[in-house]
């Protein structure tokens with residue numbers, strides 16, 4: 675797959691086949707995040723891999739899916755749930771964390787997973803206090819995001835944006851359609 679095709683298909687996935695992601699792939703995804711570029715090379719992020727079926731099941735009710743869709747469309751059903759999660763934590767004992775660093779780490783993590791066909795959903799709408807307790811996170815480890823992972827059970831297509839709407843929707847096959855602004859809108863000029 676060439677790089678642009680990789681980037682076009684490395685989308686958000688929200689329904690998954692019920693087969694586990696190999697632990698080595700989860701570990702490699704964290705490794706990819708670990709070596710991401712970051713301001714002043716400060717490396718303030720830490721990770722928790724959630725892969726046991728019991729722990730994964732306990733996380734499910736603490737994450738919230740697809741705000742643009744009715745719950746029955748956007749929330750995975752019991753046989754569609756992600757089979758792993760990775761928690762991304764800010765280690766507040768280390769100086770200099772930034773949202774840009776977190777974004778770059780998330781980009782590398784999800785790309786490394788997608789290179790193995792593992793789809794993901796970066797999740798910010800999460801119950802941080804409950805997840806902190808469930809994962810027994812130490813003090814000074816601030817939970818930033820959960821990343822849901824699994825082998826996708828649907829496709830996701832980039833579509834032309836209409837009437838300026840950024841809202842994704844499902845097509846009749848229940849595949850995601852994700853509007854993106856066109857190049858003519860985002861590339862202001864070349865000088």
Ligand SMILES: Cc1cc2nc3c(=O)[nH]c(=O)nc-3n(C[C@H](O)[C@H](O)[C@H](O)COP(=O)(O)O)c2cc1C
Pocket residue numbers: 684685686687688738739740741795796797798799800830842852
């Ligand atoms: C910082 C961030 C937080 C997100 N939080 C959630 C979330 O809580 N729940 C969810 O279902 N999707 C979440 N998403 C996925 C976005 O909705 C998705 O990236 C967006 O709709 C565009 O789709 P695409 O990733 O396929 O381009 C999040 C994505 C990012 C980057």
